[in-house]
Every structure is written in structure tokens, then in C-alpha cells.
Amino acid sequence: MSPATALPPRTVEEILTRAGRADFDRWAEQVIHCGHCARPVRLRGRVEHRTPAGERVSYSTDDEPDRVLLIRCGNRRAAVCPSCSHEYAGDMWQLLYAGAAGGRKGVPESIRSHPLLFATLTAPGFGPVHTTRADRSGGPACCRPVRGSTPRLCAHGQPTWCTAIHAEDDPRLGQPICPDCYDYPAHVTFNWHAPELWRRFTIALRRALARAAELSAAEFARRCRVSFVKVAEFQRRGVVHFHALIRLDGPGEFQPPQLGIDAAGLAEAIHQAAAQVRLTVEMPGGPGLVLRFGTQLDTQTVNGGPAGELTPEHAARYIAKYATKSADDFGLGEQRITPETLALLDVPDHVHRLVHTAWQLGDHPSYEGLRRWVHMLGFRGHFASKSRRYSTTLGAIRGERRAYRQRQAAEHARELLPAEPDTTLVITRWEFAGVGYLTNGDAALALSAAARAREQRQAAREAA
Ligand SMILES: [Zn+2]
Ligand SMILES: [Zn+2]
Ligand SMILES: [Zn+2]
Numbered sequence: 001m002s003p004a005t006a007l008p009p010r011t012v013e014e015i016l017t018r019a020g021r022a023d024f025d026r027w028a029e030q031v032i033h034c035g036h037c038a039r040p041v042r043l044r045g046r047v048e049h050r051t052p053a054g055e056r057v058s059y060s061t062d063d064e065p066d067r068v069l070l071i072r073c074g075n076r077r078a079a080v081c082p083s084c085s086h087e088y089a090g091d092m093w094q095l096l097y098a099g100a101a102g103g104r105k106g107v108p109e110s111i112r113s114h115p116l117l118f119a120t121l122t123a124p125g126f127g128p129v130h131t132t133r134a135d136r137s138g139g140p141a142c143c144r145p146v147r148g149s150t151p152r153l154c155a156h157g158q159p160t161w162c163t164a165i166h167a168e169d170d171p172r173l174g175q176p177i178c179p180d181c182y183d184y185p186a187h188v189t190f191n192w193h194a195p196e197l198w199r200r201f202t203i204a205l206r207r208a209l210a211r212a213a214e215l216s217a218a219e220f221a222r223r224c225r226v227s228f229v230k231v232a233e234f235q236r237r238g239v240v241h242f243h244a245l246i247r248l249d250g251p252g253e254f255q256p257p258q259l260g261i262d263a264a265g266l267a268e269a270i271h272q273a274a275a276q277v278r279l280t281v282e283m284p285g286g287p288g289l290v291l292r293f294g295t296q297l298d299t300q301t302v303n304g305g306p307a308g309e310l311t312p313e314h315a316a317r318y319i320a321k322y323a324t325k326s327a328d329d330f331g332l333g334e335q336r337i338t339p340e341t342l343a344l345l346d347v348p349d350h351v352h353r354l355v356h357t358a359w360q361l362g363d364h365p366s367y368e369g370l371r372r373w374v375h376m377l378g379f380r381g382h383f384a385s386k387s388r389r390y391s392t393t394l395g396a397i398r399g400e401r402r403a404y405r406q407r408q409a410a411e412h413a414r415e416l417l418p419a420e421p422d423t424t425l426v427i428t429r430w431e432f433a434g435v436g437y438l439t440n441g442d443a444a445l446a447l448s449a450a451a452r453a454r455e456q457r458q459a460a461r462e463a464a
Contacts, residue, residue: 007444014441027065028449036450038081040070040437045430068433076383078324083450085324091394092320092384096229099391100245100302100312107391108254115263116247116302118315119270121201122294123190123239127182130162130172140165144177156180174236175350184357186289187239188378192361192370193279193291194232194240195381201293202226204273205246212269213259223258225249229386232379233322238330238354240379241294243319245302246270249389263301270299284364323384330377337374351377 007015018024034040044067046060061069078085098104102111128144135141143162154160158178166173176182190197210220230244248257248266261269279291302310331347332355342359345352358378362371373380437443 008440011440011444014439015445016441018439018441018445021065023065028445030065030070031446031449032453034070034072035083035087036446036453037070037072037083038443038446039073039075039435041073041435042066042068042433042438043071043430044068044433048429066438073435076324079329089320089324091398092323093316095386095391095394096245096316096319097312099227099229099247099386100315102254105392105396110256111247111254112303112312114247114249114256115261115266116245116312117263117266117270118300118302118310118318119244119246120241120296120298121198121244121274122241122296123187123194123235124292124294126184126187126190126237126239128160128177129182129237130164130166130170130175130177132166132168132173154178154181171348174238175348176237179349179353182353184353185283185361186291187237188354188358188361188370189281189283189289190291191238191240191376191378192358192367192373192380193281194242194379197277197279197291197293198230198242198381200277200279201273202228204276205269208269208272208276209248209259209261209266212265213261215259220259222251224261225251225257225387225389227387227390229319229384229390231319231322231384232381234329234377234379238351238377240381243322245315245319245390247390253389267299267301271297282364282366284361284367332375332377335375336372342374354378 018027021027044061046062047058049056049058061067072087073081073084074088075081075084076088094105098107099111100116101109103109130143133141133143143164143166144160145163146161152160156178158181160177162177164170164172206220206226207217209224209226210217213220213224215223225248226246227249228244228246230242232240232242234240246266248259248261249255250257274293274297275295277292280288281291283289300310300315302312302315330351332345332351335341337345337355337359342355345355347355354377355374358370358374361367361378362369362374369380370378437446
């Protein structure tokens, strides 16, 4: 925390109280142990050793500061907990990198020879929005040039052009040029059905590949498996698009595909499949709507190939970064929206219209359940998901890390506790005591400790 930050007197008082306590060092140790988590879970509990000679408590949070143990919240979202989201992105990177480069986490190095692509599937347009553009030489260009010789106003008397060159942090980016022209129901409906569109894409992709290989669906399935990992990302305009690593495997564990399709052939099939996917959905009081992906589809080959192509490291980092973002960025938080909070939302007009459109759509029988996902602008899918055999699982990676921490904790405990050679049974009892730091002063202390730890790591890296 910078000395210039003015803290409320109450918070200063809480900091002084904490720092003056006899058990402050142990409290600070716990904050480090939970990785400076922004809102740790507080647990109360004990570890009992039952031996033939009787029962003995070997650890109890009764002896800890505030009688609790702090553990990580584990939240994926950077807006909720920078520390845990950083850890999540690291785990995600391990998973992605293993599947792209092999030679780790049980994935053989030969995986590098499989066709592997990084693909981005976007949403179509729902009306013109403010955007950044580049001119032919790559320099910044104006948002939306005037078309034709006489500038035309839209039906609402608004300009259909924007001659501004928007800076990266311009709040207008992603906002419609005319909100009344913008198709909000179609936008929300796309978010709501995006998981089904993705599912249909994976089916269409298998069909396109089978066609290219001139195989029946059954024969294709015997020779090739499409493995993927995908993440959903919210674009500035509040619509989801998907980034995915898509790889061709053969039958069995991480075997090469048994068909003559290379990365270029896979790219071709991805383009075909994405262009074909259609989903007709009901709209309240109107004709059905046909949903499809946008025409902006990007595929890049990962591994090998000519210089300038994506390395597995880059592809993994790119996707892992998106996995920690969410609709939090729109100022909606992670709580479900209720009729009470709906009226109080303090968000930009565009988000406000999206939220209200989603709320209204949720009243329609074919959009049952949508109201529970209004805070996600209608997106109910998983932010990150993968096919079963892409690589290892996040659970496995976390298990490894948990085992490591338990060993660390056990070592730590051995210094504190007497040896228990004849322990026959260890019983742990934990109960949930709450979430977050007890006071704003504690949170401020944890935040400044986190900043100090980051600086120290940075200095150590620079010295190395
Ligand atoms: Zn956390
Ligand atoms: Zn503009
Ligand atoms: Zn208009």
C-alpha cells in the first residue's frame, strides 16, 4: 500500500490492534501460508490422535489467532482474488502446456507431432459498436468511417458513423453507436445458447474431418479423436467468444491420429464446421431466431511449422489468461441479480440494457432459468472445459500441489508437536467459520504483505 493512501481511522486502529497482539507473527505466517488470499476461508477445527492409550488432541485452532485457520478461497476470478486467480491460471497453464508440448504430466512428447490448432470462434454482430481499428499501415484508424458521399442518420436520428480514434481505455469501446438500433435480445440469446453452439461445432467438426478423410462416421471414430480445451471470454461488448486448442489424436492414450489430415486440413475443417453451425431458437412474441458464430474466425497452427507461428508456451499462456477473466469486469460482481438489486445496479447504459433484456427474456417459458445467469449476461457455461483426454486434469494438478502443501504443513507441525509413533487413527474435524478477513485492517495488512512479497520475488528474479 502506498503511504499516500488515506485509510479510514477505524482501519488504522484495526491495523494497530492486530500488530500489537502477541500472536501477530503467527497471524502473519497464516496470511503467507494462504498465499495472501484476498478473502480466505476461516476454518475452526482440531486434529485428534486416537491411540490404544487414549485420545489426544494434537492440533486445535483454539491455539491460533482468532481461533481460526486461514485457507485459500481458490477463486478463479482476478477481480475476486488476485492471488488465487494467479494460482488458477498457473494450473491451467500446466494443463494446457502439457497437452500442447507433451513430455510432462503423463503426456508423451510425441504429442507434438499431432495436428494442433489454436482457434477463436466469435459471435456475430448485433449492431455497430465503438471499436479500435488499424489502417493499412497498421496505425490507428477512425472507429467507423462515414460510408458514401452523404452521411446517413439511423431511424433514431443518430449518426451511423464515428470518426473518433478510441484509446484502449476509452469507456465507449464495445458500446453501441446507437443503442436503439442494437439487437439486445439476439445478443443475450447468443450468450445463453453459446454452450449448445459450441457442442454443435464439435459435432460438425468431426463430420467435416470424416468427409475430408473420406471415411464414414464410424470408421473416423475408430481412427481419430478430436481433443480440445476451450475457454470462454467476454468481449468488451459483453458477448462470449471461445478460444480453443484443438488437437487430433488416434485411438488409445495420446496415440497419433490414423488419417492423412495435417494442421492445414484441420484448419480447413474448423472453418467449415464453424460456418455450418446453426441453432434456431424461440423468441418471445416474434419469429424464431437463427443463431450462428460470427464470420471472424481465427485459426493458428501450434508447434513446428515456419517461424512466427504459435509456440505451445504462448498458446497455453494466452488461454490461461482468459480463464481468469469473467463478467466481473462489467461491474456486476458474482452475485445473482434479484428484482431488488436490479433496480440498484450502477453500470454503464449498455450493460444495463443487457441485464434488463436478460431479465425480461427470463420471463418467457423457453428461457426458464435465464434469470439465474443475468449477472453473467446470460452465459451459463463453464469458463474453461476440456475433452476427457486433452491432458491431465486440474484436479490432478491441484492434488499434487495439495500433497506438497500437506508435506510442508506436516514438517511445520513436526516442529510444534511431539512425535506420535503409535498413532492408530487421526481424526480431523473442521467447521466453516466464515469468509474473508475479520476486519478491514486485517485485509489492508494482508494486501500490503502481498505487495511486499511480490516486490521481493521481483527483486530476486532481477538478481538471478
Ligand atoms: Zn483467494
Ligand atoms: Zn467510436
Ligand atoms: Zn438507431
